[in-house]
């Protein structure tokens with residue numbers, strides 16, 4: 001009768017023998033993986049080193065080889081042909097050397113989409129950035145006198161012409177503009193604001209917090225829905241530095257409401273010798289009523305009230321680069337220019353170049369509405385949007401009518417960026433209901449594509465809103481969708 005112990009030890013022996021053999025096999029397989037050096041010296045390697053930084057090539061080779069080794073140790077038998085490994089490496093090199101910040105296609109219908117970069121610049125603005133950025137310029141140089149000049153002087157005349165304001169200074173964004181003004185005029189003193197206007201804008205810009213950071217003391221008046229003239233008047237005291245009116249931007253208070261107009265506040269400010277400031281948020285410089293968009297005051301109209309300081313964004317309704325524009329009474333603008341904080345918020349020459357070009361376009365309103373992308377998208381006729389939607393639809397229909405149910409549907413777009421929140425923008429979109437994958441999968445695949453296409457899901461369809469797809473992007477959108485679905 002066989003001894004049980006020896007039987008077991010025999011088994012152990014066999015097992016360890018098999019294991020050893022398997023290890024040897026694996027080792028043999030692993031040794032088939034080419035070395036980093038071999039790959040670098042191959043024709044592939046030589047070509048990569050010619051076109052990409054050595055660090056990236058090395059990193060990609062190591063990543064791919066490591067992954068292969070791991071897979072093989074886990075029991076997978078990978079194809080180790082040079083061509084296949086090279087293809088993997090090349091793909092990794094391309095990923096590693098691609099820019100992280102990249103253009104994409106906005107098919108959401110949200111025109112001023114903060115996450116997608118807000119305003120698209122006009123061709124003229126881009127041209128001017130190219131000119132000024134690639135060359136020395138008179139950024140802070142007074143050419144006539146041959147001496148040091150001011151970077152803000154370039155924009156002063158055009159802003160005066162367009163808005164009627166006496167003077168101007170520009171900072172990096174409107175949040176900075178508000179902070180700088182409060183710090184300049186109201187540090188350690190009171191600023192009167194209606195409780196109905198203590199806004200929070202996306203990205204954690206909250207008026208009470210900005211006020212605190214600026215060193216100003218918030219003096220809230222009125223209630224959420226009603227603030228009376230007397231509320232402001234009663235709050236005035238020896239420590240009042242400023243009366244501030246804030247555009248509600250991304251919300252509206254409706255129903256039983258009352259607010260005091262800038263005009264009335266200016267009257268009050270005059271009487272008590274307190275400056276009045278308006279934070280407009282968007283900063284609309286054309287009368288949108290002509291295009292059926294009601295309720296947004298123009299910067300020019302606000303300046304006409306005699307208000308002392310006005311601030312607004314460069315990249316919301318204005319359609320320019322990210323910037324905070326401060327315009328108003330010369331004496332006050334001069335005071336802002338002396339605040340050392342301005343140095344920490346100063347704009348660069350590229351912003352200045354694109355802003356000046358954008359403002360110049362506003363001299364001819366008809367052209368501005370066609371050539372500044374934000375304005376063009378917001379004022380485009382429904383017919384014209386429908387035509388673009390049909391164009392996308394027709395090209396898709398030819399190729400993928402078996403893979404998806406396609407339709408042109410009426411829907412709503414939005415201005416976005418906290419601008420014009422209560423206004424409907426009727427639009428047309430191509431609705432895609434995929435047959436073989438879920439709508440969520442389709443949305444994701446398009447988002448991860450090259451270029452990414454960002455679209456919105458409505459029920460079980462994906463909507464490509466034609467309002468925010470640029471004419472030059474139609475072909476690309478179509479081919480992205482076709483290749484995703486076929």
Ligand SMILES: *Cc1c(COP(=O)(O)O)cnc(C)c1O
Nearest residue numbers: 173174175201247249280281313
């Ligand atoms: C958007 C907005 C801001 C902030 O402007 P940014 O240019 O985004 O910094 C400030 N105030 C109001 C009322 C706004 O709508």
